[in-house]
Amino acid sequence: MRDSSIALNRFGLGGRKGEAPPADPKRWLLDQFGRFEPRPAAVTALPGSSTLVTMFRDARDNQRDAKREADAAGGQMPDIAPELRPYRALRDAYGQAAAVRTNLALTTPAPFVERLIHFWANHFAVSIDKLVTLGLAGAFEFEAIRPNVLGKFSDLLLAVERHPAMLLYLDQAQSVGPDSMLGQIAARRGNKRGLNENLAREILELHTLGVRSGYGQEDVTELARALTGWSVGGLAQQPLLRGPGPGYWFAAPIHQPGDRTVLGKRYGQSGEAQGEAILRDLAAHPATARHIATKLARHFGGDEPPAALVTRLEQAFLKSGGDLPTVYRALIEAPEAWSGPAKFRTPWDWTLAALRAVGTQQLPALMNASTFNQLGQPIWRPGSPAGWDDTAPSWAGPDALYRRVEVAERIAARAGPLDARTLAEQLFPGALSEPSRKALAGAESPTQALALLLASPEMMRR
Amino acid sequence: MIDRRSLLTRSALLSGALFAPRLAWAAAPTERRLVFVIQRGAADGLATLAPTGDPAYASLRGELADLGGGTKLDGLFTLHPALTQLAARYQAGDALFVHATASPYRDRSHFDGQNVLETGGKLPYDRDDGWMNRLIGLLPGSDAKALALSPAIPTALRGPATVSSYAPTNLPDASAEFLQRVGRLYAEDPQLHGLWSEAVQTRAMAITVAEDNGRGAAAAGKLAASLMTGPEGARLVMVESNGWDTHAGQRGRLANQLGGLDAMLGALRDGLGAAWANTLVIVATEFGRTAAANGTGGTDHGTGGLAFMLGGRVKGGRVLADWPGLSPSALYEGRDLKPTTPLDAVLSGALAGHFGLDPALTARTLFPSGASKPLEGLIRA
Structure with a gap:
């Protein structure tokens, strides 16, 4: 039965009140690809x-x-x-x-x-x-x-790098090719307008190849030049830069003309196609496969990603041309994902698991923001383009644990009558520890038993 | 779970309270105190302490070269106008600047750079523990209790010395009976048992110091000061300051950031009172920013930068800089301020001087994978 607990907690978001544990854990995971709604x-x-x-x-x-x-x-x-x-x-x-x-x-x-x-x-x-x-x-x-x-990793990458949020967050929208039409006009008027390499660097370091994977400063700068023009319409005061409307827009007047060389390969395309060609090559690069495989392995296989798991995922990525469902299937089939050490849940993970456990369907909007703030992981606010860290030392702090325990008591108090003893067997089928079982049985009230379940060691990890 | 204060806090965060510091501390039986402020995001040393006397500065920086005033420290350097209290400390002789400095890290990733700065390693991720944690082991009575005043513990404080954590919160207190049962539930889980014991002890001690909720720059300085005074007071504190990555709109953003830092340092000094005489504050960042402005009113990731220290025992009123110059041939890789003073030499020299430790041993312990010779004469004898 332990595999169904792993499917629910490590792969999923935690069991939900009233739902039986999956009888065939791998099938349950694979079937989700067909059930998923991209645009609810x-x-x-x-x-x-x-x-x-x-x-x-x-x-x-x-x-x-x-x-x-x-x-x-x-x-x-x-x-x-x-x-x-x-x-x-x-x-x-x-x-x-x-x-x-x-x-x-x-x-x-x-x-x-x-x-x-x-x-x-x-x-x-x-x-x-x-x-x-x-x-x-x-x-x-x-x-x-x-x-x-x-879908494909390359399509995901292109959608991400073209989205106004990313272009504005990492300053790409305002990056101007010095020899572009607008760059030259600005230079003649004595206004310095030019490159901003923020997005280009993070694409190489964080989104694709990974840090220390062999690219250099010149690759960063060349990618920054190629990406000039990837911008957002509907914001600029200047008519030339206003674009056809609010949203992603390739702004030809600020694109740096000329061939670019990234990682030793020459890109002779003009306009938007140049950046797209580079990003497609980066998406298929072996260093990218390794980088993505390592992060997925860390998320599912433990803080120290097992080398065998990394290799499996890397091979699946490379052989399928970055087809993400193929990579996920390799993950589901990998023994390391079903045997590795438990991950310490992040505040986001723990809160979802606790709320799902008591059957919450909808969280009041204000409680939502406040809870994740207090627990140390406000939604979409990791504070840096590297995102939240995915290892226990960032989350398993004394005060962080104390706060969860406080929130556990609050969630239990609102949850209404529930038998924590049967719920525990359903949430952690075959995986509930003896001290937890005893603590629940000895609680002074059903609400306290539920609070103890939400604060239990099983609940803190996945 | 909701109250008005937490909503206010949320909107304060969202409305761009740029200085949202988190603190961490460690206690030891010495009267000497250390506050380490890390500026995450690569603070622009060339605008904080601007080499306005360098002939290349104005053209490299364009509009950014105009700081809107500032304090001229000497023929070469001008201190940013937002740093008024720091300027006063310089005049009083207890603030010391070290320019064109850098850790051994030479690439331009924030996350790797911060890792090297915090671990004291030579390469990113070549160690798991941080130099502040190893420093605890060098102090007299090294059963020193260490504590992070943030929910989790920053890398510089991670390591073999036990570290707890605490940060102000708006959550209502859980009931005592429930907390005791949780303690028993965790008894057989080594990880949770350890975390829980630390949290319970720290809560008991910290209850009186969080009345202003520890938010905001001056409040952070005040909170840090109050946690460092008294018999149970901490001796090693770490303050994390975010938001220094000024790729665009640098003039306004940096002035806000520096204003917050200045207010925090001022409140810290005021709160420490007489203990200021025994306090060393070190402010450092992972690397500097490009010598030239970029095309969007900001600067990109660079190399050499600024570190500074202040406190009652600092031999200040000086700028230490083996100034490499900003001419094209003087720049590192043609774009960045060239580092001429190793940051580890500054840290080990200052810390050895401040705590009365052997300089060579300090350097070896804090920077075990290769230390520079500690700088002497940073601290008054």
Whole structure:
């Protein structure tokens, strides 16, 4: 029975109240590829990235106008009621999108696929500590990652690097080729406009090849040149850069002309095709296969990824041309994923597992944000493009554990009557420890037993 | 689980409170204190302490060269205008700057660079423990209790010396009866038992110091100071400061960041009172930023940068710099400030001087995979 516990907890998002453990764990995981909904109604009801880009532009312009008026009046910014502040709408959009993400995870028929979406959103992390990403972070996951989670890695990569959230988060949207039309005009007027290599570096270091995999500064700069023009329309004041509308736009006037050389290969394409050709080669590069395989192996096989598992996933990636379901199938078939040491759950993982355990279907939007903040992992706010760390030392801190225990008691108090003893056998079939069984049996009330279950060692790991 | 304060906190975070520091501390039976501030994201040393007297500076930096004022420290360097309290410490003789410095790390990844800075290794990930943790072992009475004032423990403090953690929270307290049962439930799980024991002890001690919730820059300085005074006070504290990666819009963002850092350091000094005389504060970042401005009003990842220290025993009022210059041929790989002073020599020299340790032993312990000769004369005898 232990395999069904691993399928539920390590591959999935934790068992759910009232659902029997899977009888055939591998089949249960594989069948999820067919059950997964890429565009559920809750997602399509949210504002898309073009709406959110416009909302950001309006907020920015309102803020600017308010500041201009305040400056003209010689005073400070007026004290505006919170609901009228320019960025309020974006903050609300963030709260709604974060609630949809959480509720999907609580109710999904395909928890393994939802976990993979969270994995990729963290691999290609954008963080809402920039205002420009605040509204767009949810749309990034729903538009770029979710529809491609069961596709090719190259398509996922291209969707990610073209999404306005990524282009704005890592400053690509404003990067100007010095010899582009606009770069030359600016130079003649004495305005220095030029390259920004932020996105190009993170593509090589974080998204594809991985750090220390053999690329150099010149590769970063050449990729940055090739990607000039990958921009976002609907934001710029300048007519030349406004684009056809809000959203991704290849802005030819800022593209650096000429051939590029990346990793020793020459790219003679012009315009957008050049960057696309480089990204497709990077997606298929052996270093990328190794990098992705290592991260997946760490997520499912333990903090020290087993070498045999890395090799299996790497081979599946290379042989299938980066076909992600092929890689996931190799993962499901790999013995290392079913035997490795348990992972310490992140705050996100633990909270989902606790809420699923008590059968929560929908979390109030405000509780959502507050809980993940207090537990140390606010949604879409890892603080850096490297995303959240995926090893225990980042999460297994004394205070972090204490907070979970506090939250466990709160969740149990709201959950209503439940027999924690039978629930425990269902959540961890064949894997419940004797001390936990005893603690539940000896609790002073059903609510306390449930709180102890949510705080139990089994619940802290997957 | 919801209350008004946590909502306020959330909106403060989202509205761009750039300085959201997290702290970590360690206690030891010495009167000497250390605060290590890590600026995550590669702080721009060339704008923090700007070489305005270098003939190449203005053209490399363009609009960014105009800091909007500042304090001229000498013919070469101008301190950023947001750093008013730091300027006062310099005038008073207890702030010391080291320019054109770098760890042994020479590539430009934040995450690798921070790893080298925190572990004291020569290469990224060549060690698991951090130099602050190893420093605890050198201090008198090395049963020193160490503690991270963030939910988890930053790499610099990880290692064999036991480290607990604490950070202010808005969560309501759990009931005592339940907590005792959790303690018993964890008794046979070595990992959870250890974490739980540390958390329970620390909560008991920290209950009085979190009244302002520890948020904001000045509050962080005050909180750190209050945790370092008194008989149970910590001796080693680490403050994590995020948000220094200024690829675009650097002028405004950096001024905010530096203003926050200045307020934190000022509140720390005020809160320490007489203990300031026994305190060493070190501020460092993983690497510097490009000598030239980029095309988007910012700077990209570079190499050589700035570290500085302050405190009652620092032989300050000076800028230490074997200045390499900013002419094209003087730049590292044609783009970055060339590092001329090893950062590990600064750290081991200052820490040995401050704690009265043997310099060579300190260097070997903190930087075991190859240490530079410790710099002397950073601390008053």
